[in-house]
Amino acid sequence: MARAVAVVGVGQTRYGNRSEMTYPDLVREGVQAAFADAGLGPEDVDGVVFGTMPSMMEGVAMTHFYFADALRAVGKPLMKTETCGTTGMSLAITGYYWVASGMADVVLVVGSEKMHEGDSQATMSTVAEPFFFRPFTSGAPGIFSMLAQMWMDRHGIPEDKARDAAARVSVDHHRDALDNPYAHIKKAVTMEEVKGAPVIVYPSRLWDICPNSDGACAVIFACEEKVKKMSGKPAWVKGIGFCGDEYWFGDSDKVSWDGARETARQAYEMAGIRDPLKELDVAEIYNPFTYVELQHYECFGFCEAGTAPDRVLDGTFSRGGELPCDPSGGVLCSNPIGATALVRVAEAALQVTGRAGERQVEGARLALSHGLGGVAQFNGIMILGAEQ
Amino acid sequence: MPDKHFHTKKHDVWLPYRFSAGPVFERFFEGLKAGKILGNRCPRCERVLVPARTFCPRCYVDMGQWVEVSQEGRLVTWTMSTEPFFGMRTDLPYVAGLIHLDGTNCNFMHLLGGFETMDIEAVRERLKGSVRVRAVWREEREGDMLDIKYFEAAD
Ligand SMILES: [Zn+2]
Numbered sequence: 001m002a003r004a005v006a007v008v009g010v011g012q013t014r015y016g017n018r019s020e021m022t023y024p025d026l027v028r029e030g031v032q033a034a035f036a037d038a039g040l041g042p043e044d045v046d047g048v049v050f051g052t053m054p055s056m057m058e059g060v061a062m063t064h065f066y067f068a069d070a071l072r073a074v075g076k077p078l079m080k081t082e083t084c085g086t087t088g089m090s091l092a093i094t095g096y097y098w099v100a101s102g103m104a105d106v107v108l109v110v111g112s113e114k115m116h117e118g119d120s121q122a123t124m125s126t127v128a129e130p131f132f133f134r135p136f137t138s139g140a141p142g143i144f145s146m147l148a149q150m151w152m153d154r155h156g157i158p159e160d161k162a163r164d165a166a167a168r169v170s171v172d173h174h175r176d177a178l179d180n181p182y183a184h185i186k187k188a189v190t191m192e193e194v195k196g197a198p199v200i201v202y203p204s205r206l207w208d209i210c211p212n213s214d215g216a217c218a219v220i221f222a223c224e225e226k227v228k229k230m231s232g233k234p235a236w237v238k239g240i241g242f243c244g245d246e247y248w249f250g251d252s253d254k255v256s257w258d259g260a261r262e263t264a265r266q267a268y269e270m271a272g273i274r275d276p277l278k279e280l281d282v283a284e285i286y287n288p289f290t291y292v293e294l295q296h297y298e299c300f301g302f303c304e305a306g307t308a309p310d311r312v313l314d315g316t317f318s319r320g321g322e323l324p325c326d327p328s329g330g331v332l333c334s335n336p337i338g339a340t341a342l343v344r345v346a347e348a349a350l351q352v353t354g355r356a357g358e359r360q361v362e363g364a365r366l367a368l369s370h371g372l373g374g375v376a377q378f379n380g381i382m383i384l385g386a387e388q
Numbered sequence: 389m390p391d392k393h394f395h396t397k398k399h400d401v402w403l404p405y406r407f408s409a410g411p412v413f414e415r416f417f418e419g420l421k422a423g424k425i426l427g428n429r430c431p432r433c434e435r436v437l438v439p440a441r442t443f444c445p446r447c448y449v450d451m452g453q454w455v456e457v458s459q460e461g462r463l464v465t466w467t468m469s470t471e472p473f474f475g476m477r478t479d480l481p482y483v484a485g486l487i488h489l490d491g492t493n494c495n496f497m498h499l500l501g502g503f504e505t506m507d508i509e510a511v512r513e514r515l516k517g518s519v520r521v522r523a524v525w526r527e528e529r530e531g532d533m534l535d536i537k538y539f540e541a542a543d
Contacts, residue, residue: 020394059401117396122474130407132439134475135533136484136497138467145467146486153465159512199508202468246445250486250495251437 009038
């Protein structure tokens with residue numbers, strides 16, 4: 001039987017262009033913040049889990065070696081994992097496993113990216129193999145734009161309605177990011193600005209697409225025994241799910257998206273959640289593109305298939321709505337990829353411990369965090385709660 | 389932008405790769421050279437997959453019988469790009485999509501063309517609803533996905 005595990009500290013850097021410092025210093029900024037938040041030091045940590053997007057993003061292979069000092073990992077087990085955009089969730093789940101299994105009592109989990117130092121779009125294009133997909137995928141925007149068109153077509157959603165809902169998601173998140181001191185893009189946008197912005201990869205326009213950000217995030221997981229000896233409020237891990245799809249992009253149906261649905265099913269079963277819309281208080285969905293966020297509302301059972309635009313437009317997922325999504329501004333406003341899904345976990349932890357500042361969803365007790373990566377291939381979820 | 393800029397160290401990583409095609413992809417590319425699109429059938433689930441595979445991703449058995457698949461099919465989804473992406477060998481803007489070739493059990497990714505692709509409204513109008521498409525080949529072929537120039541509207 002797995003041991004109870006809680007998040008006992010989180011640290012985030014400011015996201016944006018962080019060219020004022022070297023990469024290890026940026027990692028250190030996140031790690032120091034997490035130690036300060038937890039009231040712990042490196043002597044309390046039994047192991048370190050670290051990850052980024054593909055190593056090509058950094059231009060240095062095996063960055064967990066390069067960053068060993070910044071991670072305070074010297075003399076400890078150190079493991080790297082990378083699953084593209086899902087990296088941060090893979091890291092969190094790995095840290096959870098180490099503690100839940102009894103292999104460690106306290107684990108430091110860190111994700112980072114410094115996207116301004118290299119060529120992020122070129123790096124992402126290398127996620128597709130060169131024979132059949134790389135010549136056509138248009139990077140991540142192309143893949144998610146194809147998903148969006150398939151989704152609209154399948155459910156008979158009028159293009160204008162989907163466009164309005166995606167614009168509303170963008171408007172909400174850009175406004176939310178103004179309340180997040182760590183957010184990269186701090187600019188309120190209007191429906192007209194979003195809908196009239198230049199097309200990057202149709203139907204996604206400029207404000208439908210996440211930025212390239214630099215940043216690091218650190219999260220500390222601890223076992224029950226350690227949590228009881230600490231003074232801070234823990235965020236208990238209530239459920240996890242992870243599902244990888246098959247590689248060939250045209251083989252499986254990304255509208256019904258069985259992998260995304262299975263990820264949620266696993267996490268809900270573990271957390272004992274039957275009606276996510278009613279039971280969850282807040283969700284941090286991995287939303288690098290507005291349209292894919294709409295699809296995830298459906299895949300995660302927040303609403304029926306094909307109804308996400310209606311629910312978005314009636315405010316269900318806005319601040320003050322039934323299930324506020326991405327009150328941090330989400331991936332749409334800050335995307336240091338290797339850290340991004342771990343930021344979703346950190347934000348969920350802040351929400352259920354009532355420490356999310358201006359972006360706090362009042363009375364939040366149960367929060368879902370999500371990671372998405374690969375050529376729309378991986379989904380991961382971690383659900384955190386105020387109660388054990 | 390940060391308040392202060394410090395020196396940056398410029399460094400290029402240039403690494404050439406040679407990816408093995410193996411016997412199955414090689415035969416698929418030979419097919420393209422000959423103006424044929426080749427798939428193969430899984431002996432267990434009987435799906436016809438294209439491009440041809442060495443093994444069925446679901447059944448994990450070696451793929452069986454080779455099939456020359458139809459060069460026509462239904463457009464499943466598309467996207468138009470106005471930005472260059474690494475690895476792209478086509479002029480901007482371009483339209484890419486997933487095509488369900490007749491008689492197969494998966495979608496095939498390729499370019500769409502033969503119509504006005506400079507203007508998004510024209511592209512939307514042309515690709516609205518259920519669109520049938522067919523392969524248009526290059527004269528000079530070298531065993532590469534771009535031996536198919538693009539898929540054009542067939543109706
Ligand atoms: Zn099969």
